[in-house]
Amino acid sequence: xxxxxxRAHLSPQLYVRNAIPMGTTAKEEMERxxxxxxxxxxxxxxxxxxxxWSLPMAMSICHRGTGVALSGGVYLFxxxxxxxxxxxxxxxxxxxxxxxGPSLIHTAKFALVFPLMYHxxxxxxHLMWDLGKGLKITxxxxxxxxxxxxxxxxxxxxxxx
Amino acid sequence: GCLGVLCGxxxxxxxxxxxxxxxxxxxxxxxxxxxxxxxxxxxxxHWTSERVVSVLLLGLLPAAYLNPCSAIDYSLAAVLTxxxxxxxxxxxxDYVHGDASQKAAKAGLLALSSxxxxxxxxxxxxxxxxxxxxAMLWKL
Numbered sequence: 001x002x003x004x005x006x007r008a009h010l011s012p013q014l015y016v017r018n019a020i021p022m023g024t025t026a027k028e029e030m031e032r033x034x035x036x037x038x039x040x041x042x043x044x045x046x047x048x049x050x051x052x053w054s055l056p057m058a059m060s061i062c063h064r065g066t067g068v069a070l071s072g073g074v075y076l077f078x079x080x081x082x083x084x085x086x087x088x089x090x091x092x093x094x095x096x097x098x099x100x101g102p103s104l105i106h107t108a109k110f111a112l113v114f115p116l117m118y119h120x121x122x123x124x125x126h127l128m129w130d131l132g133k134g135l136k137i138t139x140x141x142x143x144x145x146x147x148x149x150x151x152x153x154x155x156x157x158x159x160x161x
Numbered sequence: 162g163c164l165g166v167l168c169g170x171x172x173x174x175x176x177x178x179x180x181x182x183x184x185x186x187x188x189x190x191x192x193x194x195x196x197x198x199x200x201x202x203x204x205x206x207h208w209t210s211e212r213v214v215s216v217l218l219l220g221l222l223p224a225a226y227l228n229p230c231s232a233i234d235y236s237l238a239a240v241l242t243x244x245x246x247x248x249x250x251x252x253x254x255d256y257v258h259g260d261a262s263q264k265a266a267k268a269g270l271l272a273l274s275s276x277x278x279x280x281x282x283x284x285x286x287x288x289x290x291x292x293x294x295x296a297m298l299w300k301l
Contacts, residue, residue, distance in 0.1 A: 034258045068252060071245035075273055078242070078280030081288065088288050092297055105301055120222070123215060130212055161299060 056140050059147070063122045066115040110159040117154045121147045207247075214244050229292030237291050238281035246274035 024032075051057075125143050128134050134143050218240045225233045253266045285291060 031260055038258070064252065067245075067248050071249055074241055074245055074281075075277045078277030078284070079273075081280040081284040082276065088284070088294050088297070092301065095301060109299070120219070124219070127212065127215060 055144050059122060059144050063119060063126070066119040066122075069115050070119060106159055110155055113158045114151065114155045117158070118147070118151045121150045121154070211244075211247050214240060214247070218244050225292050225295075229296065231285065231290060234285040234290040234292055235282065238278060238285060242274055242278040242281065245277075246270065249274075 125134075125147050128143070134140070221233065221237055221240055225237060249270055250267065253263065253270060257263050257266045281291065284294070288294070289297065
């Protein structure tokens with residue numbers, strides 16, 4: 001350990017004082033960049049339209065997509081509870097009065113449960129990554145396929161209940 | 162990275178000789194990385210909290226199925242809205258650029274999340290509650 005590194009441990013403030021600081025934060029730099037960039041109206045290089053899609057890439061955006069969709073549903077439900085008249089049962093009675101076919105109801109249940117299951121299983125996959133597990137490329141593809149299979153099976157199972 | 166280049170060499174010499182510190186020509190900007198012992202721990206704490214909430218929500222799903230009750234209803238309302246709020250917050254951070262827009266979007270999100278949480282609590286209190294509602298919906 002050199003003299004300069006030892007100084008860092010003994011007196012961090014003194015160590016920093018000898019450096020030449022920039023005077024701008026990362027946030028300020030970002031702000032400057034985006035202001036300059038958007039005002040110059042430059043065309044954007046093609047990126048997602050040309051980059052070769054991979055399974056992990058597609059599953060990642062689907063995780064975000066299902067998350068946003070599910071949140072939308074929850075928020076809509078919560079806001080409806082505050083704003084709409086009547087109670088939950090009355091709305092269910094209304095749906096029952098439409099006499100929808102059982103296959104349509106089954107499909108609707110599947111449509112509700114599918115994004116939830118995908119987000120849940122892929123969420124567990126994410127948590128595994130956060131623990132540092134399964135980050136090899138081959139493992140990424142393997143766990144991805146497992147998530148897809150589990151999603152379909154669990155969605156079918158729940159929709160049948 | 163280690164700023165020892167300046168600290169050990171010219172820095173030390175400048176302090177000793179009291180000469181003004183000359184900026185080396187090949188370094189035009191130095192970005193200070195956060196020192197281990199200074200700086201806010203807010204970001205890592207937020208990251209960990211997000212994972213904790215995710216795990217909690219994961220546990221609440223089978224719990225809601227096996228033991229539907231009022232406590233689960235309110236826990237679900239809280240954990241679900243918090244998880245959504247933080248998730249949508251990440252989406253805002255990723256796609257909304259500029260200080261003013263970010264602030265406005267985050268404020269709008271906070272308002273919606275708060276309203277949603279109160280709405281779910283209202284539903285739990287005045288109506289059948291989340292667990293029962295799902296059961297009723299599934300019996301359609």
